[in-house]
Amino acid sequence: MAVEPNTLIENQAITIVNVAVAVIHYQDQYLLGFRAASQHQGNRYEFVGGKIDAHESATQALIREVAEETGINIASNIAVKLGRLHHDYGDKQVCLQVYRIEITAQQYAQYKNLSHGLEGQKLTWVDKEKLLAGAYDLPAANKTILAWLQLSTQISITYPLAHFDEYPNPVTAWLQYHQEHLKADAWVYIRIKKAEAEDSIKQLLHLRPDIQAIVPDGSSTNDLDNAAINNQIVAEHLTQTQLVQWSNGVVENNLPYFCLSSSLPLIVSCHDKESIDAANQLAQSRFLHQMPPVIGIFLAPVECTQTHPDTPPLGWQAWSKLAELADMPVIGLGGLSPMMYQQAMLHGAVAVAGIRQFLK
Structure with missing residues (x-):
């Protein structure tokens, strides 16, 4: 979820960056990326996603970002809204629009050995139990997402x-x-x-x-x-x-x-x-x-x-x-x-x- 700072200041107001976040999983296996040290919130794991362009809906941005970052086509998968998070990192404000997407068995079989994304970033599939237990260091704004994922269906x-x-x-x-x-x-x-x-x-x-x-x-x-x-x-x-x-x-x-x-x-x-x-x-x-x-x-x-x-x-x-x-x-x-x-x-x-x- 590579989101670069967008801090145009007009009348002391900081532009809010709208971000689409894809919580991609197959059963209890969840896909995480890893941010390079040079990136904002670097050396941390993250869910796939990125900035929503002006002409896009959140789901359109999800489909585009997931395809650009991983190659996975989720256009036919169901995207269920988990929620929206408004977070101020101090140097940047973001609104995360979070969706859960379960991929099919065929998609998982094709991408389960994916170790790097199309943009060179590291990717890994992790077990839900370890993810919810905090085994992977996520940006602060992502921790509420983990609490949401604990809900039973x-x-x-x-x-x-x-x-x-x-x-x-x-x-x-x-x-x-x-x-x-x-x-x-x-x-x-x-x-x-x-x-x-x-x-x-x-x-x-x-x-x-x-x-x-x-x-x-x-x-x-x-x-x-x-x-x-x-x-x-x-x-x-x-x-x-x-x-x-x-x-x-x-x-x-x-x-x-x-x-x-x-x-x-x-x-x-x-x-x-x-x-x-x-x-x-x-x-x-x-x-x-x-x-x-x-x-x-x-x-x-x-x-x-x-x-x-x-x-x-x-x-x-x-x-x-x-x-x-x-x-x-x-x-x-x-x-x-x-x-x-x-x-x-x-x-x-x-x-x-x-x-x-x-x-x-």
Whole structure:
């Protein structure tokens, strides 16, 4: 991703360089380049990409840059937007428009031994686990991309505790049901909506040490302080109401909302343009404060749901237009099943989520 400085200064304003970034992979093998010492951010690995020309869209720039740098033709591959990153290196400001592209088995077979690009740069295929573990030194702006790549393509959501109110002991019934019905190694948004939330979350994580949990904002910093449990918690969740309150400057306990979840990444819920704008503001604020990023938004509802039957669905066309506004990965939610992931991906989703269809 060779991007040369473009620092024309007019009225003290530095021109922002728009860059298309291609996160190219085949299954768990990811393609990285290596920047020469003489280059900006030299002696570091990077994803393939480059500057978007004035006449190009981001996807057009991706196709051109990948072909020029590697020879791989991705014109027929699906490019899924992960997000946009605004970064100030001090000597240069960039806006990275990041897309994930999975190449075919035939393309991988042809290029898996590629050691140098067409411009002479070093290229290497790396294992996803090592990449996410930080084994490869990337520019600072790329580290949020690694957090985005940790998202599972399927996220299960638990029933609220009220769903089990007819049982003699709703908490026990809730725990037993989800212990039995959550799929192995699932990412799970534990959504309880009751005062007993933290204790129930703690018990479920003990019963299912294989799952990765998204918990309500603030839960992990209070009672869920066991090291083994915290390793299972991958993100905290903000409702749209909390997001809007933060955006409107509402504070609780003299702390703005973005400070309440400083130790973990966030996933937020959005339903419209205004909430997506607020999510973008929150993501940038956390980035500037060097806090863990917003790694995704639940955008809902795509289709009608049993949980909220009176809420009009967005439909895929309107959903896709809203998803394009987000500066972070977008998760489809509402009336979906795991089998709809490919359809969701074609409309810009990096993952799908739900309750009934995502439990065994």
